Amino acid sequence: MSVTLPATETERSAQRAPVINDFSIQVATVNGSGSQTANLVLLRSIFQMGIPVSGKNLFPSNIAGLPTWYTIRANRRGYISRKKEIDFLVAMNPETAKEDVLSLEPGRAVVYDAPLNLQALRSDLVFYPVPFDKIVAEVCSEAKLRRLVKNMIYDGVLSHLLGIELGEMEKALAKQMGKKPKAMELNVGALEGGRKYAAEHLVKQDPYRVERMNQTTGQVLVEGNAAAAMGCMFAGVTVVAWYPITPSSSLPETLIGYMRQYRMDKETGKATFAIVQAEDEIAALGMVVGASWAGARAMTSTSGPGISLMSEFAGLSYYAEVPAVVFDIQRVGPSTGLPTRTAQSDLLFAAINSHGDTKHVLLLPASVTECYEMSMEAFDLAERLQTIIYVMSDLDLGMNTWMAEPFKYPEKPLDRGKVLDEAKLKELGTWGRYKDVDGDGIPWRTLPGTGMPAFFTRGSGHNEMAQYTERPDDYLKNLDRLARKFETAKTLVPAPIVQDVPGTKIGIIAFGSSHWAVEESRDQLREEANIQTSYLRVRAYPFTPDVHDFIRRYDRVYVVEQNRDGQMLSLLKMDGDPKFATRLRSVLHYNGLPIDARSVTDGLLEQERQT
Amino acid sequence: MSEAPTPAKKTNRIGLDVAPYRGSKTTLCAGCGHNAISERIIDAFFEMGVDPKHVVKFSGIGCSSKSPAYFLNPSHGFNSVHGRMPSVATGAMLANKNMLSIGVSGDGDTGAIGIGQFVHLMRRNLPLIYIIEDNGCYGLTKGQFSPTADLGSKAKNGVVNDLPPIDTCALAIQLGASFVARSFSGDKKQLLSVLKAAISHRGTSMIDVISPCVTFNDHEGSTKSYSYVKDHDEPLGEVSFVPYFEDISVDYEPGSTTAVKLHDGSQLYLRKIAPDYNPSDKVAAMRLLHETSRRNEFATGVIYIEPDKDDFIDLLNLVDQPLASLTVDQVRPPKAALDAIMESLR
Numbered sequence: 001m002s003v004t005l006p007a008t009e010t011e012r013s014a015q016r017a018p019v020i021n022d023f024s025i026q027v028a029t030v031n032g033s034g035s036q037t038a039n040l041v042l043l044r045s046i047f048q049m050g051i052p053v054s055g056k057n058l059f060p061s062n063i064a065g066l067p068t069w070y071t072i073r074a075n076r077r078g079y080i081s082r083k084k085e086i087d088f089l090v091a092m093n094p095e096t097a098k099e100d101v102l103s104l105e106p107g108r109a110v111v112y113d114a115p116l117n118l119q120a121l122r123s124d125l126v127f128y129p130v131p132f133d134k135i136v137a138e139v140c141s142e143a144k145l146r147r148l149v150k151n152m153i154y155d156g157v158l159s160h161l162l163g164i165e166l167g168e169m170e171k172a173l174a175k176q177m178g179k180k181p182k183a184m185e186l187n188v189g190a191l192e193g194g195r196k197y198a199a200e201h202l203v204k205q206d207p208y209r210v211e212r213m214n215q216t217t218g219q220v221l222v223e224g225n226a227a228a229a230m231g232c233m234f235a236g237v238t239v240v241a242w243y244p245i246t247p248s249s250s251l252p253e254t255l256i257g258y259m260r261q262y263r264m265d266k267e268t269g270k271a272t273f274a275i276v277q278a279e280d281e282i283a284a285l286g287m288v289v290g291a292s293w294a295g296a297r298a299m300t301s302t303s304g305p306g307i308s309l310m311s312e313f314a315g316l317s318y319y320a321e322v323p324a325v326v327f328d329i330q331r332v333g334p335s336t337g338l339p340t341r342t343a344q345s346d347l348l349f350a351a352i353n354s355h356g357d358t359k360h361v362l363l364l365p366a367s368v369t370e371c372y373e374m375s376m377e378a379f380d381l382a383e384r385l386q387t388i389i390y391v392m393s394d395l396d397l398g399m400n401t402w403m404a405e406p407f408k409y410p411e412k413p414l415d416r417g418k419v420l421d422e423a424k425l426k427e428l429g430t431w432g433r434y435k436d437v438d439g440d441g442i443p444w445r446t447l448p449g450t451g452m453p454a455f456f457t458r459g460s461g462h463n464e465m466a467q468y469t470e471r472p473d474d475y476l477k478n479l480d481r482l483a484r485k486f487e488t489a490k491t492l493v494p495a496p497i498v499q500d501v502p503g504t505k506i507g508i509i510a511f512g513s514s515h516w517a518v519e520e521s522r523d524q525l526r527e528e529a530n531i532q533t534s535y536l537r538v539r540a541y542p543f544t545p546d547v548h549d550f551i552r553r554y555d556r557v558y559v560v561e562q563n564r565d566g567q568m569l570s571l572l573k574m575d576g577d578p579k580f581a582t583r584l585r586s587v588l589h590y591n592g593l594p595i596d597a598r599s600v601t602d603g604l605l606e607q608e609r610q611t
Numbered sequence: 612m613s614e615a616p617t618p619a620k621k622t623n624r625i626g627l628d629v630a631p632y633r634g635s636k637t638t639l640c641a642g643c644g645h646n647a648i649s650e651r652i653i654d655a656f657f658e659m660g661v662d663p664k665h666v667v668k669f670s671g672i673g674c675s676s677k678s679p680a681y682f683l684n685p686s687h688g689f690n691s692v693h694g695r696m697p698s699v700a701t702g703a704m705l706a707n708k709n710m711l712s713i714g715v716s717g718d719g720d721t722g723a724i725g726i727g728q729f730v731h732l733m734r735r736n737l738p739l740i741y742i743i744e745d746n747g748c749y750g751l752t753k754g755q756f757s758p759t760a761d762l763g764s765k766a767k768n769g770v771v772n773d774l775p776p777i778d779t780c781a782l783a784i785q786l787g788a789s790f791v792a793r794s795f796s797g798d799k800k801q802l803l804s805v806l807k808a809a810i811s812h813r814g815t816s817m818i819d820v821i822s823p824c825v826t827f828n829d830h831e832g833s834t835k836s837y838s839y840v841k842d843h844d845e846p847l848g849e850v851s852f853v854p855y856f857e858d859i860s861v862d863y864e865p866g867s868t869t870a871v872k873l874h875d876g877s878q879l880y881l882r883k884i885a886p887d888y889n890p891s892d893k894v895a896a897m898r899l900l901h902e903t904s905r906r907n908e909f910a911t912g913v914i915y916i917e918p919d920k921d922d923f924i925d926l927l928n929l930v931d932q933p934l935a936s937l938t939v940d941q942v943r944p945p946k947a948a949l950d951a952i953m954e955s956l957r
Contacts, residue, residue, distance in 0.1 A: 236942030290702025295935030
């Protein structure tokens, strides 16, 4: 039987059939009011009960005062993309409460701060008024601390209404609080206060409930930026240069924490790494290029505006053939755009970033696990290919909390690429910095201080021996070799994940964080509209031949992505056989919120109907 | 053996003759001050007996920035991006702190497009010899004004520069550079001494070298012309340098000479003109720069020095081995580390 009920059916069944482990909770608060602890406790306690869960923080570009929403989705089938509809609202913010309530579908539930009097707004919702100030006064005698624990009360209320075990909440709280007994005691008091109030005063009228499952055993909860930071550390990064920017900052900042713990001598404080907060993104990439040129494993992390500033160095890295690893935690643009909203809209820009004839390798992680693994691959690729590698994450993946199997310890040795040593020099006889002796477009490089022959690195015209030249034939030869190197990249980058379903004429292509909505949408299409789809998830640019083979196999290929102009589709068109370009269609989502399955399903069905 | 004896080549203390200190043939204009600076760099590194294989060379973009190709051929060099050489040099020094690094910039590359990176390089006191080949104009794009151009000077096309010049020495001192000097490309003796002292200094050595542009800025009225600098150079005194490996006595009269002991044990001697000038006094250095510039003169020599200041690499407390040469065992934490992190996320 189908367990994902269409909205209308949910409405009708609201009063009778319980909806178990399949709903979304949205908590609306004021930024800076300390709700993050309460929200993470809520998320973690559902996770600890074995129920697949995801959390998405929708926050403003502001320190305190503007509205913020945190959405938690529990889903027994394991769907962890954003759910478009909100089932259970916790309305704590007077400024947005009215609009939040008016935007709900009928039959949904609202817990709200009693003085807001929201029940007057609608008659088709379930309302649970809770006098938060009164309860907090009872559980916390110190007035100045009340603001900090008030949010924990809604966790207590939800514990009762949704059936989340209080013991799990306390365990999750202990994880958040660490060794702070007083804070722990106060918060547990608030939890219990909320639970008790709900038990005594609220009558359960909504259908949503949790029930213990075993779908999260052994798993971890982690943000993509933290996962990428781990990947960088285990890849053996030695130089990090960065400039603060949302939503990227938490990557280097988490990395600093890990590196101080695991890469610093406990007694002497001596470090096997240098992390520098640069004066801007230009300097950040400049330092990375300088460090990589001298033999370090170096990276930087930024977002779209930073990529813009790094463009000139990106071209230098490409043409002078210096490794660099750059994380782009994408956010909405253009210009400052919406700094705290997610997008996949730097794809095209990154692929050909810089002036002149450039094209770059992009890695496209879709999960926190891939953030970890592709970070390691990025360093190997950068040094193997002697060029800049972009890891294209986004705000949704980077800053939100995702479930994952524990990460695997890397078994592969580091690939430091073609670095000339005594033995190789002897074998080659003569060495030229930009000479393609292996036929793969990748020349041998030397590092300063190793005693190997020196060369003069320049972004201007150079021949095979790294000498300055303006000769047309030298320039042509060099550019053609770089193109050959890009062909070699196709054999090294992560291959796509392909799922061919026999009999269907429809294919879907997606990448990055869109993956989760596509997975769910494919089930919706099959279960609700009886449409089977095949699916290819792109994991890197340049595209391996499988990508174009996939397009050839299907009549209609929907490219799902989170930008306005279909950037992946454009790249596929640029790169592929023009004969098949007409098979490509776009399903786009670009309002700044993480993509959801319903939008994908609706977007695809609408075009199918017109076919 | 009956071969005629060939005259022995002059060698330095590591047994090299001057050849490996030379570079490729210059492509700059004949008479360009920058070529004279390259010659002095060759002399200084040769005389100091620095192994060229332990030197890295950097530059930005412009006439000046071409010059690292004209000295120290056996050293790795990096002609980077306009105004961004400091960041590239910083990265390279982080990767291999054992290298001796020299960067050549110009007045546009430093004072205009690169002023931001210049500022932060000085703040960090990165171990780097930073030379500005200062001719007050953009040569490679045919003579436009740079930020060190004279107030009121007139370009060939008639455009008048109505903005005051940036004094890169004053700026460097204010920002934290630990060795600040100004010299003139035509003053062989002083420039050589300054460069040798800079090689011995650990920290940023910022050297502004006035270097007339023979094509665009050597005309009458330019304060960066050969004739003007010759007439208006106010040397702070004679700069003498004694490397740590040469034990010679200096015949300066006590009281007229300041001796500064540098990082590697070498001695820098500054014979004073102004008897109360103290090169380790920031306030005195700033006063000197302001007073001479008010008279349209240049004070040349070592203007400021702080030999014992921690440099950027010291502050990072790196392991002794260069980061670039660390092996996988040194940079990949054990599986237990990953397990511990995973446990904390459950």
